[in-house]
Amino acid sequence: MKTIKAALLSYGMSGKVFQAPFLELHPGFELLGSWERSKKLIQEDYPQVKSYESIDEILASDVDLVVVNTPIDTHFEYAKRVLEAGKHAIVEKAFTTTVAEAEELAALSKEKGLKLAVFQNRRWDSDLKTVRQILLDGALGEIVEAEFHFDRYNPLLSPKQHKETVNSGSGILKDLGPHLIDQALYLFGFPKAVSADIRTTRENSVVDDWVDILLYYPDFRVRLKASFFVREPNPAYVLHGKNGSFLKPRGDVQEDDLKVMKKPNLDSWGTEPLEKEGFLHTEIDGKIMHGKIPTLKGNYYDFFDGVYNAIINDTVEPVTAQDGARVMQIIEAAIQSSKEKRVIDL
Known part of the structure; x- marks a missing residue:
């Protein structure tokens, strides 16, 4: 089974509760770590992973998939940087703050040939x-x-x-x-x-x-x-x-x-x-x-399995960027x- 290397942009409730446990459970993912700004907590739960100092450090690594699970008003900025760096992305809900932002991210992922899923667990x-x-x-x-x-x-x-x-x-x-x-x-x-x-x-x-x-x-x-x-x-x-x-x-x-x-x-x-x-x-x-x-x-494992198949087998994401744009509408x-x-x- 091919392995997708994944990293989180936050290890608050979303990362700790909803994402990391399923990335660990799924045999197709390898959790590399999370960006942690002040509290360094992820290694208490996953000793083998890394606590990153910045998003730049994550994007410069060999990560394949980045989970954008930061506050909603940062989703567009960070997701755009992830896609521009050539990485696949999962973006927490709400996908963006406007329809225009959602449509721009959808277009960018298509242009780059990358998978972009919205975390509607x-x-x-x-x-x-x-x-x-x-x-x-x-x-x-x-x-x-x-x-x-x-x-x-x-x-x-x-x-x-x-x-x-x-x-x-x-x-x-x-x-x-x-x-x-x-x-x-x-x-x-x-x-x-x-x-x-x-x-x-x-x-x-x-x-x-x-x-x-x-x-x-x-x-x-x-x-x-x-x-x-x-x-x-x-x-x-x-x-x-x-x-x-x-x-x-x-x-x-x-x-x-x-x-x-x-x-x-x-x-x-x-x-x-x-x-x-x-x-x-x-x-x-x-x-x-x-x-x-x-x-x-x-x-929620089924969402991550859908993301895995989208990246590895080029299937449609389990929740698409267009789905996210429609919610914003x-x-x-x-x-x-x-x-x-x-x-x-x-």
């Missing part, structure tokens, strides 16, 4: 995989409406300054919003129009922390909501079709397991507890179905809609 959550299977099976009939939530109860401001100061990458719309938007586009395609309401609700907050986006499709609607003031959670996924309904609480265990340093695997990883199963009430071939539905396993339309209080045609 939530496509491989157990929840979303199960919802997708319900839709593929046609269990609900023609869809009438869907509502996705990414809610938390956390009224306190984040200690991470880049998340709580006004900059081009801050706010819930560009933090949790890209997960919800990407999932909707992945399942339903690109909508015809967008309306949105974006608010600031936490005391002393200067960035948006509540969002309600409505995507207009020809025959159905999809609502996307995120808030920090949901103490009693709504179902994360609610879908109503002409034959029935499916409700699914958020139950993917991967983030919580990774935070306590559990090592991912290809066997039992991503298995939800039974109490998090979704509820299906529908009619199929004249038979009423009314009860819990087993949840598919989630595994929705975000820009949502900002315009909230500001002008009107529906924005796409």
